Amino acid sequence: MIDNKAERIIEVRxxxxxxxxxxxxRDVDFSVRKGQVVSIIGSSGSGKSTLLxxxxxxxxxxxxxxxxxxxxxxxxxxxxxxxxxxxxMVFQQFNLFAxxxxxxxxxxxxxxxxxxxxxxxxxxxxEYLCKVGMDVYVKAKPRQLSGGQKQRVAIARAxxxxxxxxLFDEPTSALDPEMVGEVLAxxxxxxxxxxxxxxxxxxxxxxxxxxxRVVFMDGGVIVESNTPEVxxxxxxxxxxxxxxxxxxxx
Amino acid sequence: MPNAQSGFFEWVFFFVKTYGTLFLxxxxxxxxxxxxxxxxxxxxxxxxxxxRAMPCEREDGAGRYVLLKIVRTILGVYIEIFxxxxxxxxxxxxxxxxxxxxxxxxxxxxxxxxxxxxNTGAYLSEIVRGGIQSxxxxxxxxxxxxxxxxxxxxxxxxLPQAIRNILPALGNEFVINIKDTSVLNVISVTELxxxxxxxxxxxxxxFEVFFITSCxxxxxxxxxxxxxxxxxxxxxxxxxxxxxxxxxxPDVELIGRGGERID
Numbered sequence: 001m002i003d004n005k006a007e008r009i010i011e012v013r014x015x016x017x018x019x020x021x022x023x024x025x026r027d028v029d030f031s032v033r034k035g036q037v038v039s040i041i042g043s044s045g046s047g048k049s050t051l052l053x054x055x056x057x058x059x060x061x062x063x064x065x066x067x068x069x070x071x072x073x074x075x076x077x078x079x080x081x082x083x084x085x086x087x088x089m090v091f092q093q094f095n096l097f098a099x100x101x102x103x104x105x106x107x108x109x110x111x112x113x114x115x116x117x118x119x120x121x122x123x124x125x126x127e128y129l130c131k132v133g134m135d136v137y138v139k140a141k142p143r144q145l146s147g148g149q150k151q152r153v154a155i156a157r158a159x160x161x162x163x164x165x166x167l168f169d170e171p172t173s174a175l176d177p178e179m180v181g182e183v184l185a186x187x188x189x190x191x192x193x194x195x196x197x198x199x200x201x202x203x204x205x206x207x208x209x210x211x212x213r214v215v216f217m218d219g220g221v222i223v224e225s226n227t228p229e230v231x232x233x234x235x236x237x238x239x240x241x242x243x244x245x246x247x248x249x250x
Numbered sequence: 251m252p253n254a255q256s257g258f259f260e261w262v263f264f265f266v267k268t269y270g271t272l273f274l275x276x277x278x279x280x281x282x283x284x285x286x287x288x289x290x291x292x293x294x295x296x297x298x299x300x301x302r303a304m305p306c307e308r309e310d311g312a313g314r315y316v317l318l319k320i321v322r323t324i325l326g327v328y329i330e331i332f333x334x335x336x337x338x339x340x341x342x343x344x345x346x347x348x349x350x351x352x353x354x355x356x357x358x359x360x361x362x363x364x365x366x367x368x369n370t371g372a373y374l375s376e377i378v379r380g381g382i383q384s385x386x387x388x389x390x391x392x393x394x395x396x397x398x399x400x401x402x403x404x405x406x407x408x409l410p411q412a413i414r415n416i417l418p419a420l421g422n423e424f425v426i427n428i429k430d431t432s433v434l435n436v437i438s439v440t441e442l443x444x445x446x447x448x449x450x451x452x453x454x455x456x457f458e459v460f461f462i463t464s465c466x467x468x469x470x471x472x473x474x475x476x477x478x479x480x481x482x483x484x485x486x487x488x489x490x491x492x493x494x495x496x497x498x499x500p501d502v503e504l505i506g507r508g509g510e511r512i513d
Contacts, residue, residue, distance in 0.1 A: 058391055085397030095392035099410040108406055109396035141487065154392075161396055 006033040007069075009165050009196055010055060010087070014064035017050055024050045026220045027064070032165060032198050037191045039199045039207040042217035043243060048200040049092075051217070052169050055198075056087050085113045088158030092170040094150040096142040102129065102153045103138040106160040114161065121160070128156040132186050148179030152186055165196040172203055204247060208232050216240045261458040269449045269459075276445030277466050283362045283434065283441060284427035290363070291370025292420060298325050298371065299378025300404065325375070332372035338433040341365050345437040362439040366431060370423055377419045381412035414485055421478035425471045442466060 008031045017025040025047045032038055040048045053059040055066055057073065057080060066073045068083055097105050106125035110116045116124070129135045132152040142150055151171055158166055171187070172180045184206055191197055191210045201207060207214050207228060214231040216224045216239075224237045235241050252260040266273075302325060306318045332340065345361045348354045356364070385408050393403030432443035442463060450459035 056395055058395060081397040081399060083397075084395055089392075089395040091388060091392060091395075093386075093388050095386075095388040097389060097392065097407050098386075099407065099414070109393075109398065112402050112406060113397035157396070 006035055008033050008067075009069065010198075011067040011070075012051070012055065012064070013067065015051070015054060015061050015066065016063040017047075017054055017059060018062045024220050025054065025061075028220075028222055030215060030222060030225060032196060034164075034196055035194050036213060037195075037197045037199070037211045038213045038215060039201050039211040040215045040217060041201065041204070041207055041243075042223075046217045047220040048217050049169050052089075052167050052198065052200050055167060056084050056089055058089075081113060085109070085161050086164045088161055088163035088166040090151070090154050090158055090166065090168045090171050092173050094142070094147070094154045094174070096145075096150050096154055096157070098142050101139050101141055102134060102145070102156075105142070105153060106157045109157065109161055124162070125156070125160045128159040129153070131159070131189075132156045133182075146179060147175045148182045151175065151179075151183045155183075155186055155190075159190075165198060166190070168197065168199040168201070170200050170202065172201070202247070204232075204244075216243065218243065258458060261453075261455050262462060265449060265455070265459055265462055269445070272445050272449065273442065273462065273466060276440060276442035277470060279359070279439065280428060280431050280441040280443075281470060283359075283366055283431045283439070284424060286363050287366030287370050287427050287431070288420070288424045290367035291374050291423070294367065294371030295374025295378045296409075298329070298375035299382060300409075301325060302375065302379050303382040304400075328368075329372045329375050332369050333376075336433075337365065337369050337430055338436055340369060341434055341437050358437055358439045361437055362431065362434045362441070365434070366427055370427060373423060374420070377416050377423075378412065381416035381419075382408060384415050385411045414482075417478070417482050417485070421475065421482075424474055424478070428471050428474065429467060 011031040012028055015025055015028040016023070028047075028051060040051065042048050050059060054061045061074075068087070071078060073080065073083055096102075097108065100108060103122065103125055106129060107118070107121040110121035110124060111118060114121075126135060126138070129138060132155050134149060134152045134156060137145060137149060137153070142153070145153065155166075155171075168187070172183050175183060180203070184203060187197070187199070187206070188210050199206070199211070209228075211228055213225065214228050215222055216231065216235075216237070218239050224231065224235060224240045226236070230236070231240065232244065235244065252264050256264075301318075302322060304318065306315060306322075308315050341361070344365055345356060345358075348356050348361075382404075389407050389411065390403050393407040394400070398406065431439075431441050434441055435444040435447060438444065446459050446463040450456045453459075
């Protein structure tokens with residue numbers, strides 16, 4: 001069910017992004033409401049990841065704006081650090097801090113950015129490490145963990161900041177097939193707990209079963225955005241149909 | 251004192267006995283200059299490398315952009331000059347230059363500290379910059395993405411990894427410094443080479459004295475190399491990790507590579 005009355009947390013308006021002459025995003029418009037789980041699908045190079053990275057300014061948009069609770073994130077006096085603290089990001093390559101243990105990974109942001117005390121930060125970190133089933137590995141360094149375990153710690157790290165919304169950038173694409181399940185299970189659990197999530201993914205099952213809305217991108221534009229039922233059973237656009245036929249075949 | 255008929259080892263023994271303390275003092279000075287020079291040079295290198303690795307875009311503000319460009323050019327000139335001239339020449343220019351241009355007579359030892367530090371700094375700046383670039387950019391992105399400032403991300407995430415990565419190069423620089431402080435004898439710093447030259451000159455026994463000298467240098471550098479290797483291992487932490495006690499997995503125990511139980 002899409003709750004159209006819920007507050008818009010992030011709004012993307014006429015966003016465009018070019019790398020030199022290459023236009024990666026063109027006039028992208030969409031928003032994420034509180035409690036929604038939205039997935040962005042599309043083939044490689046369609047601009048999905050760039051869109052996500054523009055949303056927390058890891059890439060600087062070339063045009064348009066991103067609004068957070070109605071305020072432009074590039075506006076004068078906007079606190080980018082606090083914004084990023086409230087908009088968590090989970091990366092394809094995990095990007096766990098290699099010089100820290102699993103626990104430290106979840107603690108450092110809370111202490112440096114949110115200025116929490118060590119005790120409070122550790123308690124919060126432990127709560128989320130438990131939630132993703134990684135509490136027994138708190139003392140392990142990232143190089144001692146498997147891909148799936150790393151990604152679960154990365155999710156706990158993002159959750160420890162108590163974000164409003166969590167962005168996932170192809171969280172299972174770098175994982176061995178047998179580890180995809182454990183990460184998706186954690187994400188399903190989060191979705192059902194009411195967390196607002198925006199997930200760039202190639203996992204069609206996840207998009208279909210867990211998400212409230214599916215956005216299909218191709219060639220840097222949003223081709224179609226609808227409920228999973230419509231997208232997966234009766235898409236309006238031929239390009240969506242082609243893409244799904246191709247990907248579901250494999 | 252041995253005479254003209256005395257053998258090699260008699261002379262060596264004589265020099266060790268007579269000049270032993272002097273050799274040790276010279277070795278002490280050598281180590282002191284090399285250590286100070288490497289540490290101060292490392293601090294210079296960290297600062298310069300940090301500034302040279304900083305992202306710099308016009309849109310961050312014109313004033314900041316121009317300032318950074320100017321500072322970077324100056325630092326670039328510093329690095330090029332000190333990497334492109336021999337330290338023995340730098341020592342002469344700085345020591346005698348200070349005296350004749352600014353009429354400042356630097357104490358010999360202080361001049362030694364200064365010269366080795368800025369020379370090492372020039373090399374380490376590039377090594378630090380390379381170390382920063384060797385850290386996966388994803389590490390910094392993740393730090394920025396949880397809300398850290400650029401400085402926080404460098405301090406907490408990037409630099410610790412960069413420093414670990416350049417530790418072997420840093421050790422190399424220390425070893426090179428132990429040996430290269432010998433050039434400071436041209437400005438009369440009483441380090442090991444200077445002491446040896448004086449002792450040898452008095453008796454015209456160069457081979458015997460410098461045989462001892464080379465042994466002393468070898469012991470110093472070898473010991474330092476071992477110490478640094480140990481430090482690297484220590485920084486990496488144990489290969490195994492303890493599994494945190496948990497009610498969900500009560501009976502987990504890890505066995506280390508040697509078969510011992512890890513708690």
